Amino acid sequence: MKKITVVGTGYVGLVTGVALAEIGHHVVCLDKDVEKVELMCSGISPIYEAGLEGYLAHHLRTERLEFTTDPAVAIDGAELVFIAVGTPELADGSADLSYLREACMTVAEYLSGPATIVIKSTVPVGTNDLIEQLINEHALYPISVVSNPEFLREGQALYDTFQAERIVIGSENKATGELLQEVYAPLARPVFHTDRRSAELIKYASNAFLATKISFINEMAALCDQLGANVDDVAWGMGMDTRIGHSFLKAGAGYGGSCFPKDTKALVQIAKEVEHDFQLMKAVIDINDFQRHRILKWMKDHYTNMRGLRIAVLGLSFKPNTDDIREAPSLKLIEALIECGADVVAYDPAAIPNAKEVLAERICYAYSVEEAIEKADGCLIMTEWNEIKETPIEVYHYLMEHAVVFDGRNCYSLEDAKRAGVMYYSVGRNYASRRSGDGVKGKD
Missing domain, CATH: 3.40.50.720 (NAD(P)-binding Rossmann-like Domain)
Incomplete structure (x- = not known):
């Protein structure tokens, strides 16, 4: 000892x-x-x-x-x-x-x-x-x-x-x-x-590579939307190759947290200091930053405007099983929804106290999935907590004012959403085929 x-x-x-x-x-x-x-x-x-x-x-x-x-x-x-x-x-x-x-x-x-x-x-x-x-x-x-x-x-x-x-x-x-x-x-x-320098770089390289896989599959998801392919199937087929693997090939709202955003930017800066232009890592960062704009586009395409609409946000932490909201995509999208005039009500099993320190009383907070989505005009899923994934999608149909779900984590199958009568938007699963401009109008 x-x-x-x-x-x-x-x-x-x-x-x-x-x-x-x-x-x-x-x-x-x-x-x-x-x-x-x-x-x-x-x-x-x-x-x-x-x-x-x-x-x-x-x-x-x-x-x-x-x-x-x-x-x-x-x-x-x-x-x-x-x-x-x-x-x-x-x-x-x-x-x-x-x-x-x-x-x-x-x-x-x-x-x-x-x-x-x-x-x-x-x-x-x-x-x-x-x-x-x-x-x-x-x-x-x-x-x-x-x-x-x-x-x-x-x-x-x-x-x-x-x-x-x-x-x-x-x-x-x-x-x-x-x-x-x-x-x-x-x-x-x-x-x-x-040696010490190699150990230091192993840490950055590991996080940067995982971030690259996330940004890559999100770019593929955007392509799948335009071509009518299903990114879940594409990712699974890719991952069956042992040289690629399935981990971190999950399309969604992008990475966040205390490590990936910070370490990818730091690696670009480290490279810059030795006059190396790390173009790949710059693209990874840009793709991740743009991912939330893709999700916001779903909502802007669906609604004429969002002023006065009740929008539920499920999940505030950057990933499940933590209360960490650092660089969480949810916060950036909530800020955008507030700017659009939406009334946001958010639920997270662990991260509400931390979120209140950032968002304060600009939004409302719920203490269950059901409370958040009740009478909502739309629902945005941002963290794939088990509690959220295990909520039957039929619940959205019965509780929401208008059963429209914008799923940034692909928690549900397209078949289940259709069977439940829920208008369902998800990442890389044929977004281009959905109708636009046919949603609920905002309250001027």
């Missing part, structure tokens, strides 16, 4: 701390947010993640997991320090490293002996080199920096930790890399050793 410090208790830091405690280490998590630390000390998770709170409470009882705002308590005697602070997007698309620099200076100040610094934060290529230099210039003891990028999916983070497909360790000396491998040994997962 090793004494480990985790600096930062955001999504990555908290999951990392809990997981390391679960596999037998003594972990102290450090955060500046007093209210958040008090919450975690009482066994309550500040983030929505299935199963996390149970592990959190358990390891508080075992005393293998602690939380503090005191860097002296957290860092003194630590053999390894994991840094998992945010690297948000700057105006030019590059990563803001100010939180990382601050964390590193704190570590340098309070280290009481030689240590290994493990960078979990997503950082531009070469950052770990600079971090090692920075800490060694200010610390009283020698340190080594290891790049250890995370590959966690929100909503499945614990599974992705305990059943990781790979653990990437980027180090400049063999002993340091082997030390981190020893820390992770109880997981018994595949480990890939490389």
